[in-house]
Amino acid sequence: MTNPFLNWSTEQKASLSDLFPTINFRNIAVPNMSVGSNFFGNDPQHENLKVAAKRLAAFQLKNPDALLANGYLEERSFYNTPRFERTKNGTIEYRNIHLGTDFWLPAQTPIHTPFDGEVVISHHNDFHKDYGPLLVLKHKENGLEFYTLYGHLTIASLTKSPIGKYVKKGECIAYLGNEKENGHWLPHLHLQVITDLLGASENYNGVAFPSEIITWKSLCPNPSFLFIEDF
Numbered sequence: 634m635t636n637p638f639l640n641w642s643t644e645q646k647a648s649l650s651d652l653f654p655t656i657n658f659r660n661i662a663v664p665n666m667s668v669g670s671n672f673f674g675n676d677p678q679h680e681n682l683k684v685a686a687k688r689l690a691a692f693q694l695k696n697p698d699a700l701l702a703n704g705y706l707e708e709r710s711f712y713n714t715p716r717f718e719r720t721k722n723g724t725i726e727y728r729n730i731h732l733g734t735d736f737w738l739p740a741q742t743p744i745h746t747p748f749d750g751e752v753v754i755s756h757h758n759d760f761h762k763d764y765g766p767l768l769v770l771k772h773k774e775n776g777l778e779f780y781t782l783y784g785h786l787t788i789a790s791l792t793k794s795p796i797g798k799y800v801k802k803g804e805c806i807a808y809l810g811n812e813k814e815n816g817h818w819l820p821h822l823h824l825q826v827i828t829d830l831l832g833a834s835e836n837y838n839g840v841a842f843p844s845e846i847i848t849w850k851s852l853c854p855n856p857s858f859l860f861i862e863d864f
Contacts, residue, residue, distance in 0.1 A: 638828055641777045642858040647747035649700060649862050651803060652824075654745055656738065661864045662699035664692050664737070667707045668729075677710040682812055685819050689737055701737040702864045705855050706730060711762065712840055721844065730841045732853040733782065733825030734864065740811040740820040744783055744790075745803055747859060748772045752798045752806075753780070755791045756835040758816070764823065765816035766791050768807055769830070769837065770800065780830055781859075782837060783807055784823035785815035824856050 649661075666672050672692075673685050693701060712729035719726055750770035758764045764784035768791070771780050783806070790807035800806055809820050823839055829852055830837065841849035857864050 636854075637777055638779055638826075638854055639858065641774060642854075645774060646861040647802075647859055649702075649860050649864075651747040652745060652860075653700070653736070653738065653742065654803075655743055656700060658700040659698040660696075660700075661702050661862060662692070662696035663703045663864065664689070664701055666703060666709060666711075668710045668713075678714060679711045679818070682817075682819055689819060693737075702734055703737075704731045704735040705733065705857070706846070706850065708843070709840070714762070716762065717840065719842070721842075726842050726844060728838075728840050728842045730843055730846050730849070732839055732841055732849055733784070733823045734856040736822045736824065737819065738809055738821060740809050740815075741787070742809045742820070742822075743805045744786070744807045744809065744822060746770060746781070746800050746806050747802060748774065748781070749802050750781070750800055752794045752796055752800065753830070754782075754834060754837070755794055755796045757788060757791060758836050761817050763816045764836065764839065765810055765814055765818075766807075767836065768794050769827070769833075770806070771830075780827040781856075782823070782825040782827060782839075784825070784839060785818055785821055786810050788814050826854050826856050826859065828852055828854065 717728040754769035766786040787810040
């Protein structure tokens, strides 16, 4: 069975420079933050942001010309907490499979849309380890409809890009938030592609239960499909 989004994406490629036009980079480096990695040392749940910031800065220093991007379908211990836990058939399961790509960039980095679109979600999901300020854009390209999700923004981004606003490719839609407003994370953009919004109007799953990953993988293709760069 053919996948309309995948068929379209093989011909229509944006560049990460369209998404981050103010960032100069020559390559992409992929920090390993998956379960079992020691990237954050003794803090696998990413709660000590001072330690996390030092480790991320050290990784960037080793890759000075790189844009840091990672996470699609990565199992992450960040989410191995009661808020993301359930018991199924007598077994504890965590919603910890990451459905987007994270780009680790400084707070206030401007985000530009790589495609024309309409803002359909503009909402502050103000919970610990949630998105904080979130935007979702609907795109229509050659008869195909899909969505891009932008998480961990500034609160002011929601005023800049309210629901119903139409934006053109290359337009600045948002800025990255800091840990005080972005859901308590190191500054980064969570970018996710969505083929079916499932009626959502304020939030959308950014992580999935392992037992449901086949369904969520089909709903949320790899964001790298949108871009000419490999990551």
